[in-house]
Structure formats: structure tokens, C-alpha cells
Amino acid sequence: MCLAIPLRVAAIQDDKASVELGGVLREVSTMLTPEVQVGDYVLVHTGFSISVLDEQEAQETLALFAELAEAERELLLQEAQQKSAPASQTP
Numbered sequence: 780m781c782l783a784i785p786l787r788v789a790a791i792q793d794d795k796a797s798v799e800l801g802g803v804l805r806e807v808s809t810m811l812t813p814e815v816q817v818g819d820y821v822l823v824h825t826g827f828s829i830s831v832l833d834e835q836e837a838q839e840t841l842a843l844f845a846e847l848a849e850a851e852r853e854l855l856l857q858e859a860q861q862k863s864a865p866a867s868q869t870p
Contacts, residue, residue, distance in 0.1 A: 781824060782824070783822040783823060783824040783829060783830075784800065784822070784823050784824075784844075785800075785820045785821070785822055785823075785832055785836075785837035785840050785841060786798035786799060786800045786805070786807075786820065786821060786823050786828075787799050787800070787818070787819070787820050787837070788815055788816070788817050788818060788819045788820070788821060788828075789804060789817065790817060791809065791815065791816070791817055794808060794809050794810050794813075795807070795808060795809065796808075796809045796815060796821070796828060798821065798823060798828070800841075805823075807821075807823050807826050807827060807828050808826060808827045808828065809821075809828050810827065811827050811828060811829050812828045812829065812830065812831050814831060815828060815831050819831050819832075820832040820833070820834055820836075820837035
């Protein structure tokens, strides 16, 4: 399964863009999205911007990722609590 992440374009120079998510900057190729502008959101996969998204679609996708991350944290917390709970003794 492949995963593409929506990131905001912070700067463009030639066929490279600096993209940002959560304060983390990364450089990606814009060869597949030459129409991209600073402030746009792009889907990034393996170092390439593969599609330009409107902001609403990008924010909805990022919200879904946040929900998935929260669900994973809750599952890990439940597992940790189950492991640390004293084993019930049966007569």
C-alpha cells in the first residue's frame, strides 16, 4: 500500500519545493506538478509532489490522519493498561 501525504508548499526554486507539515520542512521534486504555487497543498509520495490539492481537501485528509493517530494512541494505551493490570486469580 502506498501513502501520499498532503503538505503545504513553503517555497519553490526551479523544480524543487520546500514543503511543510507541523513545522517540519522537507524538499520535494515538483517535476510532476509544474503548476504548483507557494501556499498550495500537494500530495507527496517518495519525494515527489504528485498532485495539487485545494486547501479544504488537504485539511480534511490531515484531519483523518490525526484521527487515525489518536485511535492508535488509544489502542496502545489500552494494551499497556491490560498488561500492567494484575492477573485475576480463579479459585
